[in-house]
Amino acid sequence: MNSNGSEGNARSKFLVGIVAFVIIVGGIAYAFYGPQKHQGYAPDQPIPFSHQMHAGQFNIPCAYCHVSVEKSRHATVPAMNICMNCHRFVKTDSPHIKKLTQAYNDGKPIPWIKVHDLPEFTYFNHERHVAKGVSCTTCHGDVQNMAKIKQVAPLTMGWCVNCHRQPQYNAPTSCDTCHR
Ligand code: HEC
Ligand code: HEC
Ligand code: HEC
Ligand code: HEC
Ligand code: HEC
Structure with missing residues (x-):
């Protein structure tokens, strides 16, 4: 028994x-x-915001709009008051800027479509990468020349781990680094 x-x-x-x-x-x-999920994904946004114009032509620093990218896990998409710093005065006759101003006055955020989106069971942190000097371009491509944001990197586990393994980065590769 x-x-x-x-x-x-x-x-x-x-x-x-x-x-x-x-x-x-x-x-x-x-x-x-x-399959490499979402690589090349470039959805139409509710307002056709151009990085090529703002970050390229006008050379507005990334962190002016993505305010928390150097200090937190998330880069965050900019609050409308940042846009309104300029668009209270600039191009107010444009239908897109009218839409932006209307949303701002109504206190409704613009429903930007998220382009880069890791699965929930993973952990990523902007601050750590930016602090080690990994540039935005390394992971997001040549944003300053994008009229429309596009996901350039595959964002697969293999992509993350391959970089972490490179001796010059000396970044952790244990499973609990990215899965907590
Ligand atoms: C004038 C404000 C502004 C500046 C400057 C700016 N961005 Fe953005 N960014 C936005 C807005 C608004 C969105 C959301 C709409 C979109 O995706 O186009 C966005 C979206 C993004 C996204 C996609 C987010 C997602 O959904 O995955 C990335 C990546 C990004 N920006 C990177 C950058 C980089 C890199 C720079 C500097 C070279 C930069 N941005 C400069 C306003 C800005
Ligand atoms: C530092 C100033 C500045 C900031 C901040 C800024 N913009 Fe702009 N934006 C401009 C300028 C300058 C133009 C070009 C105007 C022109 O064509 O004469 C422009 C053009 C645009 C256009 C094109 C308008 C059209 O119909 O041609 C859109 C849409 C736009 N911006 C959206 C945004 C959004 C959304 C934000 C916030 C995430 C933002 N901008 C933040 C200065 C700014
Ligand atoms: C090591 C790669 C890497 C670097 C460097 C990097 N990003 Fe990202 N970024 C990502 C990943 C991965 C995501 C998706 C995060 C998620 O879905 O949780 C992302 C998402 C974003 C988003 C969407 C909002 C968010 O926080 O999820 C914005 C905006 C953004 N990045 C801007 C930037 C800017 C600006 C820089 C440079 C200052 C930068 N990123 C540097 C990998 C990177
Ligand atoms: C540097 C970051 C990183 C490390 C280290 C890492 N992973 Fe991942 N892992 C990811 C990301 C990002 C994804 C989601 C993207 C994807 O599915 O390719 C993922 C996805 C997975 C998945 C799901 C696969 C799928 O297709 O849904 C499993 C299982 C997994 N990881 C196990 C592990 C194990 C076990 C280890 C340790 C040997 C590990 N990971 C180490 C970043 C990492
Ligand atoms: C281009 C190289 C590169 C890529 C791509 C990259 N990383 Fe990293 N990662 C680094 C570096 C460098 C560090 C900083 C190590 C340190 O602080 O010593 C780091 C650190 C981290 C940390 C912080 C570790 C800790 O101890 O808190 C996490 C979490 C992380 N990466 C997750 C990811 C995930 C998830 C991806 C893919 C979506 C990714 N990384 C893609 C280079 C990269």
Whole structure:
């Protein structure tokens, strides 16, 4: 009786182990070799905001609009009062700026469509990367020449880990760095 019970127990533990192993290995293989999700994604935005014009031509620094990129996990999309610093006066006859002003006066945020979007079970932190001198361009491409924002990097696990492994970066590669 006794020996039978523990044998069954051992067998089911073994099976659970196999299942977990298959899920993890499958997940890793998929992350490295699976389809590259969303690379090239460039949705139309509710207002056609151009980085090429603002960040390129006018040379407005990234952090003027993405205010928390150097100090927090998130870069954040700019609050409308930042736009209104200029557009209270600039190009007020444009239908796009009229739409922006209307939303601002109504206190309704512009429903910008998120382009870069990691799955929830991952952890990413802007501040750490920016502090180590990894430039925006390395991960987001040549934003200053984009009339419309596009996801350039694959944002797969393989992409993250390949950079973390490079000796000049010496960044952590343990699973709990990015999965917490
Ligand atoms: C004048 C304000 C402004 C400046 C300057 C600016 N941005 Fe943006 N950025 C925005 C707005 C508004 C959005 C959301 C609309 C869009 O995606 O076009 C955005 C979106 C983005 C996104 C996509 C966010 C997502 O949804 O994944 C990235 C990446 C980005 N900006 C990078 C940069 C970089 C890099 C610079 C500097 C070279 C920069 N931005 C300069 C206003 C700005
Ligand atoms: C530092 C000043 C400044 C800031 C901040 C700024 N803009 Fe602009 N924006 C301009 C200038 C200058 C133009 C070009 C006007 C022209 O064509 O004469 C412009 C043009 C535009 C246009 C094109 C308008 C058209 O119909 O041609 C849009 C849309 C726009 N901005 C949206 C935004 C949004 C959204 C934000 C906030 C995320 C923002 N801008 C922040 C200065 C600014
Ligand atoms: C090491 C790669 C890397 C660097 C460097 C980097 N980003 Fe990002 N960025 C990402 C990833 C990954 C996401 C998606 C994050 C998510 O979905 O949680 C993202 C998202 C964003 C977003 C959308 C809002 C948010 O916080 O999710 C903006 C805006 C942005 N980045 C701007 C910038 C700017 C500006 C710089 C330079 C100062 C920069 N990024 C540097 C990888 C990077
Ligand atoms: C430097 C960051 C980073 C490290 C380190 C990392 N991962 Fe990931 N992992 C990611 C990102 C980002 C994704 C989501 C993108 C994707 O699916 O490719 C992901 C996805 C996964 C997935 C899901 C695959 C899928 O397709 O949904 C599994 C399983 C996984 N990781 C396991 C691990 C294990 C086990 C380790 C340690 C050996 C590890 N990861 C280390 C960033 C990382
Ligand atoms: C171009 C190189 C590069 C890419 C791409 C990159 N990283 Fe990093 N990562 C770094 C560097 C450099 C550090 C800083 C290490 C340090 O502070 O010593 C870092 C640090 C981190 C940290 C902070 C570790 C800690 O101890 O808090 C996390 C989390 C992280 N990266 C996640 C990611 C994820 C998730 C991705 C992919 C979506 C990614 N990284 C893509 C270079 C990169």
